[in-house]
Amino acid sequence: MKKFKRIFYLTYIIFFLFGGFIAINYENLVLKWDWDFVDTWAGLLRFVLKLGGFGLILFLIELIIENIHILSLNRKIKVLESDVVNLKSKLYDQREVLPKDSETSQPTDKEENTNDE
Incomplete structure (x- = not known):
């Protein structure tokens, strides 16, 4: 992705650079350069409108792709959060089991001190 x-x-950057080039050199395009598809001011206007339509399509595609990417990331986050909750519950269960077993088998610090004296 x-x-x-x-x-x-x-692609966006190239599109905007091309659009900027046309905006800066619009007089040269019509008056001095001999472009087949831009022969008059009306032809240039049609060309700019087509560029705008292409830019709108690019924007909509990008918006759709970004939303799909966000949705996939949100799904991954939910799965990871559920994994964290499961691991926390297992850790809590282990803590509940371990102190009971460890208290009966190992002497505490007070018992060790009394045995040493």
Whole structure:
């Protein structure tokens, strides 16, 4: 997913650089350069509208992909939280069992001190 997001963001950057290039050089595109699909100001306007539509589609795709990624991460978090709760319950159960067994088999510090004297 990270690799795909990097490629997608690179596509975004290229798109915005191209759009910025057109915004800066719009007079040269129409008056001086001989582009087949941009021959008049109306042609340039249609081209810019098509670019805007393409940018909107890119944005919607990115929004959908981000939401899918967020949902998958939330699922992983829920699974890990349930694992943590299970491990905590097992640890608590072990604590309940261990002190009872350890008290009967091992002498306490007071008993050791009285035996040493």
